[in-house]
Amino acid sequence: MKLQPLFDRVLLEPKKAEESKGGILLPSVAQDKSQIAKVVAVGEGGTADGKDVKMLVKVGDEVLYSKYAGVEIEDGDKKYVVVRQSDILAIIK
Amino acid sequence: MKLQPLFDRVLLEPKKAEESKGGILLPSVAQDKSQIAKVVAVGEGGTADGKDVKMLVKVGDEVLYSKYAGVEIEDGDKKYVVVRQSDILAIIK
Amino acid sequence: MKLQPLFDRVLLEPKKAEESKGGILLPSVAQDKSQIAKVVAVGEGGTADGKDVKMLVKVGDEVLYSKYAGVEIEDGDKKYVVVRQSDILAIIK
Amino acid sequence: MKLQPLFDRVLLEPKKAEESKGGILLPSVAQDKSQIAKVVAVGEGGTADGKDVKMLVKVGDEVLYSKYAGVEIEDGDKKYVVVRQSDILAIIK
Amino acid sequence: MKLQPLFDRVLLEPKKAEESKGGILLPSVAQDKSQIAKVVAVGEGGTADGKDVKMLVKVGDEVLYSKYAGVEIEDGDKKYVVVRQSDILAIIK
Amino acid sequence: MKLQPLFDRVLLEPKKAEESKGGILLPSVAQDKSQIAKVVAVGEGGTADGKDVKMLVKVGDEVLYSKYAGVEIEDGDKKYVVVRQSDILAIIK
Amino acid sequence: MKLQPLFDRVLLEPKKAEESKGGILLPSVAQDKSQIAKVVAVGEGGTADGKDVKMLVKVGDEVLYSKYAGVEIEDGDKKYVVVRQSDILAIIK
Secondary structure, three states: OOOOOOOOEEEEEEEEHHHOOOOHHHHHHHHEEEEEEEEEEOOOOOOOOOOOOOOOOOOEEEEEEEEOEEEEEOOEEEEEEEHHHHHEEEEOO | OOEEOOEEEEEEEOOOOOHHOOOOOOOOHHHEEEEEEEEEEEEOOOOOOOOOOOHHHHHHHHHHHOOOOOEEEEEEEEEEEEHHHEEEEEEEE | OEEEOOEEEEEEOOOHHHHHOOOOOOOOHHHHOEEEEEEEEEEOOOOOOOOOOOOOOOOEEEEEEEEOOOOOEEEOOOOEEEEEHHHEEEEEO | OOOHHHHHHHHEEOOHHOOOOOOHHHHHHHHHHHHEEEEEEEOOOOOOOOOOOOOOOOOOOOEEEEOOEEEEEEOOOOOEEEEEHHEEEEOOO | OOOOOOOOOOEEOOHHHHOOOOOOOOHHHHOOOEOOOOOEEEEOOOOOOOOOOOOOOOOEEEEEEOOOOEEEEEEEEEEEEEHHHHHHHEOOO | OOOEEOOEEEEEEEEOOHOOOOOHHHHHHHOOOOOEEEEEEEOOOOOOOOOOOOOOOOOOOOOHHHHHOEEEEEEOOOEEEEHHHHEEEEOOO | OEEEEEEEEEEEEEHHHHOOOOOHHHHHHHHHHHEEEEEEEOOOOOOOOOOOOOOHHHHHOOOEEEEEEEEEEEEEEEEEEEEEHHEEEEEOO
């Protein structure tokens, strides 16, 4: 992996709606206030202001996250988002 | 269950007013600042910024929650809401 | 009781001014920034973000609370308010 | 006493300027951002969000408090104010 | 002394510029964002929300404080200011 | 090194997009809300308000940081940015 | 020294750009959001709301600080600034 997020940050690769693992949650999520993504890299936990936070998500997890959170970055034609774990609502099992 | 909420988040399935278990609290609640829902999934507790919070609600509980809280998601024709436990006002017994 | 408030929340039944137990505090309170209510249900204490708060009010107490606080709910023709204990100013003895 | 303030709240009876015990601080205080009052009832301390605060004022104290703080209540022709102890600036000796 | 400030509050008697002990810091200070005052009374420390703060200033100290901080009070023709110790920038030696 | 950042501050030398070590993340990053930089100096950790924060970045690291964070400084024709570690999103490996 | 800053405050004497010790960082710094100053007096540490902060700067240090921070004071024709240590970005070695 090229990017190592710091503290409680997580690198996400947003998924197109039709790629969602369980085949659920698709239309509304994609247009609304949340989005589905795959976890690509995970920080070591804690926060940048010294709080003790453990990481609950791991690489490969499919997650639901707040749409307006994070910073988008691009690698050629791929798009990623760096969010804090607090912007992740749930893991899609 | 398909979604595992993180930390103190809770997955709710909002109920139509007439489905309320006790048959109470119906009209005003449905139009006002709170709503009734069934708890569908519950996070493990704690918060995303490291606070120690235990979960008081459990799957199957019927709860009253703040209407404007949370993020709505859809699964086909079903609608869910992901809220933080702090947005749940009371358990309906 | 039908509703079990969470954490430091309290279920109140607002009183009409003339019902006040001690016969005091009536006119200004009812119009101003505070109101009188009877405590109908009490949470177990603590807060939804992990603070340690004990409950000082109990079921049956008559209290003075901040008028604009809380969420109103209805049960048929009865009206209740769910507030946090921090919105209760004083117990009327 | 009819009202038992919760936590760090204090019930004050504002004084007319000419009633001030020491005969001091009168004109500007009464018109400006602070006011003089007599302490009528005192909470047990602590705060509604779990902080540990001891009460420094006691019933009978004459105090200087922030004019715009608190909630006014009336008992017939008497007026009281419920403030938090943090709104009290000083005790008048 | 007539006023006993609570917690980390301090009673100051603002000085006219020409009265400054060291004869320094005069013109700009008096017109700008800070002012010189003599400490007249000091609270016992701590804060109204339970923080542990020790008092570094003592009665008689000449201090530089934030001009827009505090509450002004009058005693006849004398003017005082009640500030929190956090509004005091420095002690003038 | 000429500048020793305090606490959790970090001195960064922003990189032109084409200089990025891994050859990735270039176009969007450079125009968007994040930027790439080389770490030139690192504070000792902790924060200016007493929080305990360890430094995860070290001199020589290439990092992704929030574009609008920090204070820009110049040394002749060289430009640097002083940011807090919390403004660094990830280390580029 | 005439002024003893309280807690984490620091008395700075801003330097004209050409006086900078290392001969660096001059033009942009002087016009931008940061400035160079010499440390003239240092508080004992801690903060006015009870946080534990140690002082990292000492008298004689040349520092880079946030331009818009602090309170300016004058002593005749000399100008000083009182800032909190958190407004100091780095020590110039």
